[in-house]
Amino acid sequence: MAENAVKERNEATAAKTVQFKIQRQDSPESSPYWETFNVPYRQNMNVISALMEIRRNPVNSEGKKTSPIQWEMNCLEEVCGACSMVINGRPRQSCTALVDQLTQPITLEPMRTFPVVRDLVVDREVMFDSLKKVKAWVPIDGTYDLGEGPRMPERKRQWAYELSKCMTCGVCLEACPNVNDKTNFIGPALISQVRLFNAHPTGAMNRDERLDALMQDGGLAECGNSQNCVVACPKGIPLTTSIAAMNRAASVYSFKRFFGSDHMVD
Amino acid sequence: MSACLSVLRGVKDFMRDSDFGLRRLHSLLGILPIGLFLTQHLIINHFATQGVEAFNRASDFMGNLPFVLWLEWIVIYIPLMFHAFFGLYIAFTAKPNTSRYGTYRNWMFFLQRITGVFLVIFIAWHIWQTRVQKAFGAEVDFDMMADIVANPLMLAFYVVGIVSATFHLANGFWSFLVTWGITQSPRSQRISTFVMMGLFLVLSVIGIRAIFAFV
Numbered sequence: 254m255a256e257n258a259v260k261e262r263n264e265a266t267a268a269k270t271v272q273f274k275i276q277r278q279d280s281p282e283s284s285p286y287w288e289t290f291n292v293p294y295r296q297n298m299n300v301i302s303a304l305m306e307i308r309r310n311p312v313n314s315e316g317k318k319t320s321p322i323q324w325e326m327n328c329l330e331e332v333c334g335a336c337s338m339v340i341n342g343r344p345r346q347s348c349t350a351l352v353d354q355l356t357q358p359i360t361l362e363p364m365r366t367f368p369v370v371r372d373l374v375v376d377r378e379v380m381f382d383s384l385k386k387v388k389a390w391v392p393i394d395g396t397y398d399l400g401e402g403p404r405m406p407e408r409k410r411q412w413a414y415e416l417s418k419c420m421t422c423g424v425c426l427e428a429c430p431n432v433n434d435k436t437n438f439i440g441p442a443l444i445s446q447v448r449l450f451n452a453h454p455t456g457a458m459n460r461d462e463r464l465d466a467l468m469q470d471g472g473l474a475e476c477g478n479s480q481n482c483v484v485a486c487p488k489g490i491p492l493t494t495s496i497a498a499m500n501r502a503a504s505v506y507s508f509k510r511f512f513g514s515d516h517m518v519d
Numbered sequence: 520m521s522a523c524l525s526v527l528r529g530v531k532d533f534m535r536d537s538d539f540g541l542r543r544l545h546s547l548l549g550i551l552p553i554g555l556f557l558t559q560h561l562i563i564n565h566f567a568t569q570g571v572e573a574f575n576r577a578s579d580f581m582g583n584l585p586f587v588l589w590l591e592w593i594v595i596y597i598p599l600m601f602h603a604f605f606g607l608y609i610a611f612t613a614k615p616n617t618s619r620y621g622t623y624r625n626w627m628f629f630l631q632r633i634t635g636v637f638l639v640i641f642i643a644w645h646i647w648q649t650r651v652q653k654a655f656g657a658e659v660d661f662d663m664m665a666d667i668v669a670n671p672l673m674l675a676f677y678v679v680g681i682v683s684a685t686f687h688l689a690n691g692f693w694s695f696l697v698t699w700g701i702t703q704s705p706r707s708q709r710i711s712t713f714v715m716m717g718l719f720l721v722l723s724v725i726g727i728r729a730i731f732a733f734v
């Protein structure tokens with residue numbers, strides 16, 4: 254009974270296809286071109302399963318055999334950020350982009366804010382370099398056991414957990430009009446990471462170093478308040494609140510550094 | 520030639536190294552003194568609605584302030600030139616994407632830059648028509664403006680210029696509050712949006728009433 258129903262449904266949908274328009278690029282230097290694919294529809298399919306289908310049978314809509322599309326993926330549950338691409342004009346994760354919810358033809362493009370490696374694969378290394386620049390970690394290494402750090406209030410931990418959900422996917426950088434090849438802006442995610450690590454009781458011991466890094470060329474001040482980042486972030490991270498909070502921290506910090514005494518951290 | 524290049528490179532390095540400070544300066548100057556001056560300027564112009572006499576008296580008073588040259592350079596020209604040229608740099612290093620994100624804030628971001636670029640042209644023209652002519656010996660009074668806006672194209676140019684300036688100031692005030700970390704929460708930013716809409720309307724009405732008083 255149930256099997257029959259499934260069979261009927263499969264027959265009903267077998268004839269249906271989903272059209273994909275994919276922007277491809279063969280190498281980092283070569284120029285991009287578009288290729289269209291008609292992929293057999295399956296229930297609940299997402300963009301990744303469609304890309305897998307194209308990989309299985311790399312034939313474009315003109316019936317010509319072509320090379321399979323290159324893309325990246327890892328967790329398949331929107332926690333790693335590897336599969337980010339521009340889908341129907343908006344950057345997002347392809348593993349959670351359900352075909353049923355997208356208008357066709359579904360266009361896929363790489364996030365061009367980053368260097369394109371091939372097809373939909375981009376190199377987000379610049380974000381990891383920026384994480385190093387702003388010291389987005391809690392330094393606890395030393396030559397002896399430093400013992401326990403100060404306790405973090407539970408409610409603060411819950412709040413900080415939301416900020417810690419950032420997966421460095423790069424969507425907010427792709428959405429930002431001020432992150433581009435004409436600026437050095439490190440982007441919203443990085444500013445929010447400074448807020449996260451400066452809020453940590455042990456991390457706060459190096460607060461001034463992170464603020465210093467944020468106040469360099471390409472830092473905090475390059476935000477122009479378009480507030481696209483907070484709209485685009487798949488993790489719902491309050492990026493614009495983080496930016497304004499870091500703006501206040503930087504105001505207070507630079508005021509103290511100029512007028513204040515010689516102790517830096519607080 | 521190469522000495523020239525190395526000076527340029529030095530300037531560029533300095534600008535990059537002090538980017539944070541320059542941007543905060545740009546933000547501050549937008550309000551103080553430029554925003555304050557714009558408000559004052561529109562209010563003084565509003566005397567035109569009370570007749571030729573009232574306007575000429577007010578404009579005489581402003582034009583004959585003690586140290587007027589110093590005041591002009593320190594309160595207006597130098598801050599405005601810095602804000603304008605650095606503003607052009609900021610405006611042309613952005614890649615607006617309102618077609619991708621048609622949100623209110625993204626449009627404001629775009630309009631802030633469009634009005635800024637237009638204001639460079641408008642303010643340059645306005646200074647040429649008034650202050651520079653004064654330096655050449657012309658009398659700055661009601662008739663000078665009345666002659667200018669007798670041309671309907673000029674009137675339209677001035678109306679667009681005034682509205683661009685009031686918009687740019689009101690929306691700039693909104694982002695100023697974020698830039699200095701005063702409005703942080705989404706709620707405070709939303710309320711400040713409404714306050715700034717009010718400011719935009721009030722300043723625009725004052726400015727538009729003033730310019731039409733010369734027609």
Ligand code: HEM
Nearest residue numbers: 477546549550554603606607635636638639691694695698
């Ligand atoms: C009527 C004269 C002007 C006034 C009163 C004014 C005022 C302001 C204010 C208050 C801000 C907000 C600063 C902030 O975001 O913290 C601002 C931003 C800005 N102004 Fe102006 N401005 C004027 C003329 C100009 C001109 C001539 C330009 C040239 C393009 C310009 C370009 C900009 C830009 C690009 C921003 C955005 C900065 C950012 O968001 O990072 N402004 N202005």
Ligand code: SF4
Nearest residue numbers: 419420422423425486
């Ligand atoms: S803040 Fe959000 S959009 Fe930006 S990198 Fe992190 S998860 Fe992605």
Ligand code: FES
Nearest residue numbers: 327329331334348
């Ligand atoms: S594969 Fe990890 S977020 Fe999509």
